[in-house]
Structures are given as structure tokens and as C-alpha cells.
Amino acid sequence: MLNFLLRRVAIALPTVILISIFVFGLQKLLPGDPVLAMAGEERDPEVIEFLREKYRLNDPVPVQYLAWVKGALTGDLGISLRTNQPVTELIGQKLPVTIQLAVMALIFAMVIGIPAGILSAVKKGTVTDYVANVVALSGLSIPNFWLGIMLILLVAVNWQLLPASGYVPPSEDLWLSIKTMLMPAFVLGTALAATLMRHTRSAMLGVLKSDYVRTARAKGLAERRVILRHAFRNALTPIVTLTALLFGELIAGAVLTEQIFTIPGFGKLVVDAVFNRDYAVVQGIVLVTALGFIVMNILADAAYFVLNPRLRKQ
Amino acid sequence: MAVFLIYRLVRLQIICHQSCIGLRMGSAMVPGRIVDEGDRRDMDRPLLQVEKLKFRFRGQSQDVVEDISFRVGRNETLCIVGESGCGKSVTALALMGLLPRDSVRFGSGEIRFDGESFAPSDHDRIAAMRGDRMAMIFQEPMTSLNPAFRIGDQIAEAVEQHRKCGKAKARERAVEMLRRVGIPAPEQRMGEYPHQLSGGMRQRVMIAMALANDPELLIADEPTTALDVTVQAQILELIAELQAETGMGTIMITHDLGVVAEIATDVAVMYAGQVVEYGPAEAIFNDPQHPYTIGLMASVPSLTGPRRRLSTVPGSVPGIGQMPEGCRFSSRCPFAAPVCASRPDLAEIAPGHRAACHFAPLDQRLERRA
Ligand SMILES: Nc1ncnc2c1ncn2[C@@H]1O[C@H](COP(=O)(O)OP(=O)(O)OP(=O)(O)O)[C@@H](O)[C@H]1O
Ligand code: SF4
Numbered sequence: 001m002l003n004f005l006l007r008r009v010a011i012a013l014p015t016v017i018l019i020s021i022f023v024f025g026l027q028k029l030l031p032g033d034p035v036l037a038m039a040g041e042e043r044d045p046e047v048i049e050f051l052r053e054k055y056r057l058n059d060p061v062p063v064q065y066l067a068w069v070k071g072a073l074t075g076d077l078g079i080s081l082r083t084n085q086p087v088t089e090l091i092g093q094k095l096p097v098t099i100q101l102a103v104m105a106l107i108f109a110m111v112i113g114i115p116a117g118i119l120s121a122v123k124k125g126t127v128t129d130y131v132a133n134v135v136a137l138s139g140l141s142i143p144n145f146w147l148g149i150m151l152i153l154l155v156a157v158n159w160q161l162l163p164a165s166g167y168v169p170p171s172e173d174l175w176l177s178i179k180t181m182l183m184p185a186f187v188l189g190t191a192l193a194a195t196l197m198r199h200t201r202s203a204m205l206g207v208l209k210s211d212y213v214r215t216a217r218a219k220g221l222a223e224r225r226v227i228l229r230h231a232f233r234n235a236l237t238p239i240v241t242l243t244a245l246l247f248g249e250l251i252a253g254a255v256l257t258e259q260i261f262t263i264p265g266f267g268k269l270v271v272d273a274v275f276n277r278d279y280a281v282v283q284g285i286v287l288v289t290a291l292g293f294i295v296m297n298i299l300a301d302a303a304y305f306v307l308n309p310r311l312r313k314q
Numbered sequence: 315m316a317v318f319l320i321y322r323l324v325r326l327q328i329i330c331h332q333s334c335i336g337l338r339m340g341s342a343m344v345p346g347r348i349v350d351e352g353d354r355r356d357m358d359r360p361l362l363q364v365e366k367l368k369f370r371f372r373g374q375s376q377d378v379v380e381d382i383s384f385r386v387g388r389n390e391t392l393c394i395v396g397e398s399g400c401g402k403s404v405t406a407l408a409l410m411g412l413l414p415r416d417s418v419r420f421g422s423g424e425i426r427f428d429g430e431s432f433a434p435s436d437h438d439r440i441a442a443m444r445g446d447r448m449a450m451i452f453q454e455p456m457t458s459l460n461p462a463f464r465i466g467d468q469i470a471e472a473v474e475q476h477r478k479c480g481k482a483k484a485r486e487r488a489v490e491m492l493r494r495v496g497i498p499a500p501e502q503r504m505g506e507y508p509h510q511l512s513g514g515m516r517q518r519v520m521i522a523m524a525l526a527n528d529p530e531l532l533i534a535d536e537p538t539t540a541l542d543v544t545v546q547a548q549i550l551e552l553i554a555e556l557q558a559e560t561g562m563g564t565i566m567i568t569h570d571l572g573v574v575a576e577i578a579t580d581v582a583v584m585y586a587g588q589v590v591e592y593g594p595a596e597a598i599f600n601d602p603q604h605p606y607t608i609g610l611m612a613s614v615p616s617l618t619g620p621r622r623r624l625s626t627v628p629g630s631v632p633g634i635g636q637m638p639e640g641c642r643f644s645s646r647c648p649f650a651a652p653v654c655a656s657r658p659d660l661a662e663i664a665p666g667h668r669a670a671c672h673f674a675p676l677d678q679r680l681e682r683r684a
């Protein structure tokens with residue numbers, strides 16, 4: 001197991017390096033000079049020179065890159081051109097917000113998607129299956145922004161059940177924090193729930209036809225136990241793998257949702273940084289996101305390993 | 315006349331083969347296994363009696379099996395033989411209530427188990443006996459165990475389900491069963507996963523699981539086809555031993571007439587979804603009456619040759635939807651005549667011996683014609 005994880009990390013390493021070089025290079029190719037923007041109207045050559053020195057923009061690009069890598073390895077991702085805050089600190093503030101949103105959305109998706117998928121597989125070809133599929137398709141095709149705005153208008157404005165927007169850290173008031181995040185998480189989770197439902201359904205359909213499910217029935221087990229223990233346990237592998245991979249997509253989808261609900265999360269940070277050519281921040285975000293993807297990938301593989309006795313060391 | 319000569323020739327061939335099978339049976343033949351007719355009639359309540367079982371799958375125009383009837387007594391072994399696709403497995407699954415509920419359409423039929431009557435469509439009542447009073451071993455040992463669970467847990471689960479005993483007791487029973495089916499170091503094996511075992515070992519585990527609750531009826535669907543020849547013999551011997559110990563009734567589905575000769579009390583020969591000949595094993599072997607049975611006997615592989623699946627009757631089974639009207643065997647039958655366009659009954663031609671052919675009993679008719 002440990003061996004396997006180490007191997008995965010070793011494979012992941014070049015990926016991270018490649019991504020960081022790519023992003024670094026791309027930034028340099030972009031038109032526009034951030035220093036000119038920062039130096040203000042007068043464009044005092046001394047100020048410009050000072051800023052260039054400060055952000056090491058005079059060094060050759062590879063040197064800049066190596067300096068950045070050296071910093072990154074020690075947890076220093078540079079300083080935001082815009083706010084002058086360390087990038088690590090910025091990310092450290094915003095990331096937990098988005099992770100909370102993503103985790104809650106994922107819980108929504110799993111709680112809705114997996115049971116619905118099991119049910120529609122077991123009731124294949126019946127009205128239940130049909131309804132579940134129609135609902136899933138709607139969940140996939142309804143745009144997030146529309147659903148989000150409708151929810152805000154209905155639940156927050158009309159019924160005044162939940163706060164319309166904003167963010168409360170869980171450390172401050174856990175219940176309020178969850179309440180505030182409920183709608184955005186639901187909006188973000190619907191499409192995922194639909195995807196999860198369809199994958200659960202097809203995984204279960206495959207497994208329900210298998211010989212060992214027949215054996216479980218032949219043993220005289222109750223149908224419930226046959227489905228939830230013998231069948232679902234084997235359908236779980238693709239479901240868990242998919243979920244782990246979808247988590248990365250969730251973070252991306254969170255950008256839009258955060259805009260709708262004005263949540264000060266990672267998404268807002270990304271948008272602001274890109275528009276302001278805040279190199280260091282964009283760079284840092286890309287690195288963290290890439291790392292996140294890779295970690296989720298490794299977790300997915302690890303789950304695959306744990307769920308399949310065949311792969312475990314004998 | 316020509317027909318008669320062919321028939322004689324075939325019979326001669328069968329007798330030659332018979333002596334080979336006899337040799338092979340040798341000491342393995344359990345004495346007294348073949349119940350004599352008098353005893354048989356005394357037992358008025360067989361363990362299992364199947365009457366005119368008939369069903370099809372959704373979307374099919376003809377029945378997959380039609381008018382299947384047979385009985386199995388305690389301590390007896392009914393062998394069901396027939397070519398691939400003739401409906402042996404689906405018949406067995408129907409008895410267990412294991413056919414897919416959403417696609418099977420039962421036409422008629424009755425299953426009587428120990429005097430109690432069941433409609434074949436009565437899945438829930440049949441399900442209540444599964445794993446407890448009747449159990450099944452499947453054709454596919456490699457895929458019949460759940461890959462995600464330890465074999466010990468899988469056996470213990472069956473015990474716990476029916477005996478309502480604690481987990482510890484169930485595990486004890488599982489170890490005992492593993493030992494009984496000849497798995498060495500059963501305590502250690504309990505913790506292993508199916509993929510760690512060979513096909514033969516997996517089938518032993520399946521047998522242990524099936525027999526863990528002392529079922530009265532065991533259905534074994536080609537339990538050895540997927541296994542090595544040496545392992546095949548061991549598994550069959552194991553089943554025979556366990557049957558002798560417990561007195562259970564057994565339905566053994568097989569392609570191997572050598573196996574049938576060794577273990578059968580009765581034989582049902584199936585062709586294209588029908589029982590075409592049914593009777594005590596000696597009668598089927600010594601005096602086969604249906605042309606298909608005769609063909610099968612002639613194709614028994616010799617002792618030294620490789621074992622093959624039954625296929626030497628020329629031609630192939632018509633698919634569902636392409637069955638001839640009348641006798642389903644008529645498209646391959648060397649004796650087919652105009653009368654065969656009407657369906658022959660499974661008529662009794664000797665006490666307990668039935669054949670579904672217009673010309674059975676063949677001997678008399680052909681001799682009369684000759
Ligand atoms: N679930 C199902 N739906 C539709 N048709 C089926 C189904 N199960 C089996 N059949 C068909 O029923 C027929 C009988 O199949 P069955 O498995 O009983 O044959 P068999 O005699 O056991 O053959 P073998 O010796 O190869 O195991 C075949 O034509 C098969 O295709
Ligand atoms: S009824 Fe006719 S076709 Fe059918 S087995 Fe007998 S002789 Fe052959």
C-alpha cells in the first residue's frame with residue numbers, strides 16, 4: 001500500500017513541475033505589464049525600476065522560475081501585486097471557504113445521487129426508474145446561475161428561510177455557517193448528483209447481473225441485504241473513483257456559484273487575480289489546484305486499492 | 315429396413331460404450347443406489363415433484379422450457395442431461411426462484427416440495443426455502459463468490475441467515491464445512507478472498523456454502539465443467555460423499571454421460587426445452603428409446619479419448635422461435651416421418667420409463683415393420 005502510494009507520488013511529481021512551468025511561461029507571454037499598471041499615472045522610471053527589482057522581473061525567466069520554485073518549496077509563493085499580502089496567506093484564507101462549499105455540495109450529491117441511482121437500477125424499467133432519469137437529466141441541464149438566482153429569489157427573498165448570500169466561518173457560528181452555505185451547496189451539487197446517479201445506476205445494473213449476486217440470493221438473504229451489501233459493495237469502486245475525480249471539477253464549478261452567492265472564496269480570488277494580472281496569485285492558485293487534483297487522483301487510486309481485495313498485497 | 319439397420323448399429327455401439335462406462339464406474343458405484351421399482355412406488359411423497367413447468371422470457375415467441383416434469387426422492391440423484399442451451403440451467407434456476415423476475419413469464423406448472431405446493435411464479439415463498447431447505451451450486455465457480463468479501467464471512471453469512479445463531483457459532487460452522495469439503499487449514503482459509511483460491515477450491519467453498527444449512531435438496535448445475543479433469547472427479551466424489559452422509563436429494567446437471575452412469579438414480583434427457591426421455595438410470599442406459607438419447611449414448615467419449623461436450627449428434631439445436639412444429643427433434647432426427655409433424659407425448663413405455671417419440675418403444679415398432 002505504502003509502496004503503491006509512493007509510486008503514485010513519484011509519477012505525480014513531474015506532472016506538477018510541468019504544470020508550473022507551463023503556467024509560468026504562459027504568464028510571461030501575456031500582453032501587458034503589471035508593473036506599469038502598479039506604478040500609477042506618472043510612470044516614474046525610478047518607481048518602475050524599484051518595482052521590477054522588488055518582483056525580480058529583471059532576471060531572465062528561468063532564473064525567475066527557479067526562484068519561484070525555491071520559494072514554493074518553503075511555502076513562500078510570493079507577494080500579491082495587488083494587495084501586497086503573501087500569496088500563501090491569501091490562499092490560506094480563501095481555500096477553506098471553497099472546500100467547505102465543495103464538501104457540502106458533495107454531500108448533497110452523494111445523499112441524493114447514490115440512493116437514487118441504486119433505486120433506479122433495482123427498479124429498472126419501471127416508473128421510478130423513469131422519473132429518476134428525467135429528474136437527473138433536468139439536474140444536468142438546468143444552468144447553475146439560473147437555479148441559484150431562482151433559489152435566492154424564492155427561498156431567501158420570498159420565504160426568508162435562508163440567507164441570500166455571504167459567508168460565515170464555521171468557527172464563528174457553525175449552524176449559521178452551514179445555513180448560509182446550504183443553497184450554494186445545493187446549486188453546485190445538483191449537476192453532480194445527476195452524474196453520480198447515472199454512474200451509480202449503470203454500476204449497479206452491471207453488478208446486479210453478476211453471478212455472485214445470484215449466489216447471495218441463493219443463500220436466501222433478504223433482497224435488501226443482497227442489494228446493499230453484496231451488490232453495492234462491488235459497485236462502490238467506480239462510484240468512489242468518480243466522486244474523487246469530480247471533486248476537482250467541483251472546485252472549478254465553485255467559481256461561478258461563488259459569484260452568484262457572493263461568497264468570498266477561492267473562485268473570487270481566481271477571478272480577481274486573473275483580471276488584475278496578479279501573477280503571483282494566479283501562479284499560486286494554479287499550483288494549489290493542480291496539487292489538489294493530484295491528491296484527489298491518488299486518493300481515488302487508494303480507494304480503488306482498498307475496495308478491491310484482489311489488488312491488495314497477499 | 316435401412317432405418318432398422320442403422321438403429322441396430324447404433325445400439326451395438328452403445329453396448330460397446332456401456333462396457334467402458336461400466337469399467338469406469340467400477341467401485342465408485344454405490345451399492346443399492348438404484349432403488350428398485352417396488353420401493354419407489356411405496357414412497358408416495360417424493361422430496362421434489364415438478365409438474366409441467368413451462369415459461370418463456372419477455373419478448374420471446376416460444377417457451378424456453380415446456381412441460382418439464384420430474385421427481386427427486388430423498389437420497390436419490392436425478393441427472394439432467396442435454397446439449398448446451400437446451401434449458402437445463404433455467405430449469406434449475408426456476409426451481410430456486412432465481413430467474414430474473416422482471417423478464418420471466420411463467421405459463422403453467424407446479425412445484426411440490428416435501429408435499430407443499432408452490433406456483434413457480436411464487437418467488438417469495440420459494441425464496442424462503444433457498445439456502446435453507448434447498449441449495450444450489452453453480453456452473454461458474456470463478457465468478458460465483460463475491461470478490462469483495464472473505465470466504466469465511468460468505469459462508470458464515472448463509473449460516474447466520476437461517477439458523478439465527480450468533481456470528482461466532484456461524485463462523486464455527488463455516489470452519490467445520492470448509493474442513494468437510496476438504497479444504498486444508500480451514501481456519502486460515504476463512505480469511506482469504508476468492509481470488510486467492512483456485513477454481514476447484516472455489517467450487518469447494520460454494521459446496522460448503524450450499525451445504526452449510528443441511529439442505530434437503532441440492533441442485534448442482536454442471537459443478538465441474540469449468541474445472542480440470544482431475545479436480546472434476548474429486549468434486550463429484552465429494553458431492554456423492556456428502557449426499558451419502560446427509561441423505562439429501564440431488565439434481566445433477568451435466569454433459570458427461572460417464573458421470574451420469576456413475577451417480578444417477580434417474581435421468582431426464584432434455585432437448586430444446588423439453589424432457590424427451592425420463593426414467594431410471596438403468597433403463598436409460600440399457601434401453602434408450604428416444605432417438606436423441608440414442609444419439610447421445612453413441613457419442614459418449616471413450617475412456618481414453620478427450621472428454622467433450624455433447625455435440626456428436628449431427629446438426630444443432632434450433633433456436634427459440636425456430637423450433638419445428640410437432641416434435642422438436644424432427645429437424646435432426648434420422649427417423650423423422652410425416653407423423654412427426656404432430657407433437658409426441660411423453661408417454662410411459664415401461665414402468666417409470668417415458669419417452670416423447672411417436673416410434674417409442676422403438677424395438678417393437680421397427681421389428682414389426684421389418
Ligand atoms: N435471462 C434470460 N433471458 C432470455 N433468455 C435466456 C435467459 N437465460 C437463458 N436464456 C436462454 O434460455 C436458453 C436455455 O439456457 P440455459 O442456460 O438453461 O441452457 P443450458 O442447458 O444450461 O446450457 P449449458 O449447457 O450451456 O449451460 C438459452 O437459449 C438461453 O439463451
Ligand atoms: S417423434 Fe419423430 S422426429 Fe421426433 S424423435 Fe420420434 S421419430 Fe424423431
Ligand SMILES: [Mg+2]
Binds near residue numbers: 402404453
Ligand atoms: Mg447451464
